Amino acid sequence: MEFVKVGALAILGVMTGVLLKSGKQEYGTYAGIAVCLLVFSCTLAYMGQIREQLLGLFSYLSSGERYFALIFKVVGIAWICEFVSGICRDSGFSAIASQVELFGKIAILFSGMPVFLALMETIAGFVG
DSSP: OHHHHHHHHHHHHHHHHHHHHHHOHHHHHHHHHHHHHHHHHHHHHTHHHHHHHHHHHHTTSTTHHHHHHHHHHHHHHHHHHHHHHHHHHHTTOHHHHHHHHHHHHHHHHHHTHHHHHHHHHHHHHHHO
16 A cells, blocks of 8 residues: 555656746756655665565575675665666756766675675685
8 A cells, every 4th residue: 555655646746846847947856856755765664674574584594694784785775876866867967867877886896796705715615
C-alpha cells in the first residue's frame, strides 16, 4: 500500500511542477526537487528492514560484517549519485549529471577494490 502512496505523491508532484512551470519555471524545479526528497525519504524508511534481513543472511558468512558494510556503501553511493544526477538532468544540466554519474562509478569501483583483492589472493592461493 505504501507504493500506491508514493506513486500518488509522485504524480501529484509532477502535476504541481507542470502547473508551476507555466508561471515561473524555477518554482516547478523546486517542486520537483521537493517531491524527489520526499520519495527518497520513503525509500530510506525501508532500509532498516533490508538491513535486518541482510544481517541475518551475512551471519552465516565468516566475514559477513565486512561485506555487509561494503554492500551498503556501494548501494548508498549508487542511490545518491542516481538521485543527484536525476535532479541535475531534470534541471537542464546534463553535463553535470554525467559527471556525477562518472564520479559514482569510480567511487563504486574503489569501494569494491577490497573484494577484488581478496579474490585475487584466493586465486593466487589455489595456483601457488
